[in-house]
Amino acid sequence: MAKMKFLCDTERCIECNACVTACKNEHEVPWGVNRRRVVTIDDGEPGERTISVACMHCTDAPCAAVCPVDCFYTTEDGVVLHNKDLCIGCGYCFYACPFGAPQYPQTSEYGARGKMDKCTFCAGGPEEDHSAAEWEKYGKNRLAEGSLPLCAEMCSTKALMAGDGNLVADLYRERVTRRGGRADVWGWGTAYKG
Amino acid sequence: MTETRKRAMRWSMLGVLLLSLILPVGAYFIATSPSVTAEEATNPRADYWREVRSGQQENAYTAVTEHSAGTVLIQSSGQNWRQLRNGPLATYGGMILIAALVVITLFYLLHGKVKLEHPRTGHTLLRWNSVDRLLHWVVAIGFIVLAVTGLSLLFGRALLIPVFGKEGFAAYAQIARDMHHWIAPVFAVALLLMLVLWIRNNFFNQTDVRWFAAGGGILKEGHPSAGFMNGGEKMWYWVVFFGGLAVCISGFVLYLPIFGQTRPDFQLSHLVHAGFAVLWIAASFGHVYIGTIGTEGALEGMVTGHVDESWAKQHHDLWYEEMQAKQQIHPPKEGKVSAEATGDVVSSGAS
């Protein structure tokens, strides 16, 4: 079975934020929530590096381990999804997640958290595929129509790759061999070592 | 588990323990130390990835400014938190709670209730005025609700989901969480007032030393002297004092995520909160036991405000003498002698 993964090639990412925008638009993500973000390190200095990051769909997912209502599940494709009907907005998954993926729409001035929202690998949620409820809560289900996540599809430099982990890793390895240098499969050690 | 992880866990465990013992307030400012792999320390490029992994990269920027994780790419302390919460906190916490219940049950079975040694005289002393009683019961009821709802979040997944199913438990957990949040401020205010009002009763003195030396008259035979509060009650007061501070302060750090707290702040606060809460709950079993079935005649003091002369002489002789000197012993009200002399709980008037 495929194990879906994201890979961000930091030699290629140019901080255009197209992935952030594409995601936001594709899923009509709630106000104040960003399922993907782009971080630049050493901005404007030699060795500047840019990384696009979202939920990495971890193997032994920390979010799932701490959720008091046990609302996470991993799909056959290795995508980590959660059920918003069960979520109580406690924030524990946000404390545990290494990548800061879980986000909350704020429901009051006092910072009370609403239902958690995070990247779905464009795979919707537990509702019926392509149903109105699924769209409303989780956004588009591109995986069910045979498409891959839009952020990666949109990436003009193909820095961000999404798909079966083995294929993605092969593509990346090929690139690195051709251009020389060291491979930095960013975040994989943290997300998939388990 | 890697050695570094183990080390980081040990250190953060030690850190949490020490900090929470010494200064629960200061604990909030200290982040758990992320793990660093030593073999990568020399390569400058690896340095840079190490910084990323430890969540400490400098000079970072993101256009997505409102994101709650900010520019931190990887935070490794989340793994420590996960392991401490799901591991030691849940395991030892559960064991401590069960052990406390078992010990109290055994004690009750072996020792039984502490009965009044002399029949009630019907003469009473005012022990707790209406403000005392109101505060105590707001605190007590609030505590029970907070404890039940809080423990439901900690243990519900293991204990309640098998019973109610995920949907059923999630519906309950949502209510539990909301109740925890609504009751908490009321509880904290009442607790603070109660602690302030009662602190003057609770400084230890020579009498308490002798009281403890005599095992409180429970562990050994005999009747050690006691003033208004005995040594054991004073101990409970200080448990409530320090446990209350730790739990309330850490609770509000979690409760109001609007002061720019970062994830390490939440993680540490959570461990302090839940850790102290569990210890406090375990200790409260003892207090509730002594206040109800453990001691004949104690509960009515906190319910009606008055205690019987015989109870006062037996448990708080020095206080009794003081009150006697001040002529504060009330004769029985007419016609109520028998009711008051026999009834266990006279009224439920909590105010």
Ligand code: HEM
């Ligand atoms: C159902 C639960 C409870 C019962 C039946 C109960 C009963 C009592 C009684 C009867 C007294 C008076 C003892 C005396 O007159 O000498 C008392 C005192 C006290 N209770 Fe409770 N209580 C309960 C829960 C709590 C809780 C949850 C707390 C705090 C979190 C608490 C804190 C105190 C304190 C601080 C005192 C005074 C001790 C002192 O100042 O030294 N009680 N309680």
Ligand code: HEM
């Ligand atoms: C001052 C009052 C308190 C505040 C502001 C407070 C706040 C919180 C918050 C924000 C959480 C995180 C979970 C969530 O957001 O739903 C929590 C969890 C918890 N609280 Fe409190 N709380 C307070 C008092 C107490 C008391 C008195 C107890 C028990 C004696 C308690 C026991 C717990 C427990 C056991 C958890 C769950 C930990 C877990 O799931 O791992 N809390 N509390």
Ligand code: SF4
């Ligand atoms: S990246 Fe975070 S939210 Fe996504 S699976 Fe891993 S722990 Fe869960």
Ligand code: SF4
């Ligand atoms: S916020 Fe929701 S999904 Fe996250 S741990 Fe809490 S209940 Fe689970």
